[in-house]
Amino acid sequence: MPEGHTLHRLAGALADAFGGRVVRVTSPQGRFAAEAAALDGATFEGAEAWGKHLFCDLGADRYVHVHLGLYGKHDVHADEAGEVPPPVGQVRMRLVAGGDGRPAAYADLRGATACELVTGAGRAAIVARLGPDPLREDAEPARAWARIERSRTPIAALLMDQKVLAGVGNVYRAEVLFRHRLDPYRPGTSLRRRQYDAVWADLVDLMREGVRTGRIDTVRPEHTPEAMGREPRRDDHGGEVYVYRRTGQPCFVCGTAVRTAELVARNLFWCPR
DNA sequence: GTAGCATGGTAAG
DNA sequence: TTACCCTGCTACG
Numbered sequence: 001m002p003e004g005h006t007l008h009r010l011a012g013a014l015a016d017a018f019g020g021r022v023v024r025v026t027s028p029q030g031r032f033a034a035e036a037a038a039l040d041g042a043t044f045e046g047a048e049a050w051g052k053h054l055f056c057d058l059g060a061d062r063y064v065h066v067h068l069g070l071y072g073k074h075d076v077h078a079d080e081a082g083e084v085p086p087p088v089g090q091v092r093m094r095l096v097a098g099g100d101g102r103p104a105a106y107a108d109l110r111g112a113t114a115c116e117l118v119t120g121a122g123r124a125a126i127v128a129r130l131g132p133d134p135l136r137e138d139a140e141p142a143r144a145w146a147r148i149e150r151s152r153t154p155i156a157a158l159l160m161d162q163k164v165l166a167g168v169g170n171v172y173r174a175e176v177l178f179r180h181r182l183d184p185y186r187p188g189t190s191l192r193r194r195q196y197d198a199v200w201a202d203l204v205d206l207m208r209e210g211v212r213t214g215r216i217d218t219v220r221p222e223h224t225p226e227a228m229g230r231e232p233r234r235d236d237h238g239g240e241v242y243v244y245r246r247t248g249q250p251c252f253v254c255g256t257a258v259r260t261a262e263l264v265a266r267n268l269f270w271c272p273r
Numbered sequence: 274g275t276a277g278c279a280t281g282g283t284a285a286g
Numbered sequence: 287t288t289a290c291c292c293t294g295c296t297a298c299g
Contacts, residue, residue: 067281069281069292070281070291070292071291071294072292111291113281114283162281265281
């Protein structure tokens with residue numbers, strides 16, 4: 001389940017498992033059947049993420065564009081010892097590689113919002129709608145700042161807007177605002193450049209760590225369960241966080257009860273103090 | 274058993 | 287603003 005770090009991690013796993021290999025492409029569930037048939041036998045040239053979007057390069061100006069949405073899953077099974085097992089449940093797209101001297105591998109995509117075949121131009125059009133992604137080397141953070149500094153929209157909404165910043169989801173927005181003591185309802189216009197720069201740099205660090213570990217950890221060393229002598233509390237990502245889904249529980253820094261409210265159709269969590 | 278919710282986003286009205 | 291996409295988990299009865 002995906003914020004940007006999940007997609008970048010996935011791109012890496014797919015590239016490792018399938019890079020340079022001929023892949024069998026199928027759609028057991030059927031909704032990607034025609035495209036899968038056209039791609040079957042292609043060489044998997046690479047995989048790349050931009051924000052929460054994944055692009056698999058299958059050569060000949062063909063890319064599979066994947067967006068996992070709220071509950072999509074893309075499982076990669078590298079180094080399969082025996083037979084590749086039959087698909088379980090609704091598998092939109094299955095990639096299989098094997099018989100080429102390298103260990104067999106397969107990957108199943110389920111429940112995705114988007115799984116479509118696009119050209120390079122189509123891929124560019126999708127990317128053009130997205131803001132800079134803290135996880136990309138070629139990111140231009142000034143593009144996001146240009147929008148934030150002239151918007152009266154609350155900063156918590158701007159951070160979630162993929163046109164402003166790509167890859168940040170509901171967990172990272174709540175956590176990064178907490179770490180910088182920023183009121184989620186402050187309008188973008190009220191932020192100073194220095195504050196934005198610090199938020200961006202922190203997102204780069206936090207999300208890189210997320211790619212490395214596969215979970216979201218945002219708690220500083222002095223507030224870890226070990227340091228504070230409290231019970232470890234792991235969120236759904238398996239990580240340690242300050243406020244996400246901690247409604248009513250005491251803030252690790254000041255003890256104030258964590259609050260929640262709806263913002264842009266998503267639950268926002270923050271410490272009011 | 275099943276209602277409700279979730280790390281997301283689009284399209285219709 | 288609302289409906290919808292279409293999966294998996296948890297809380298509840």
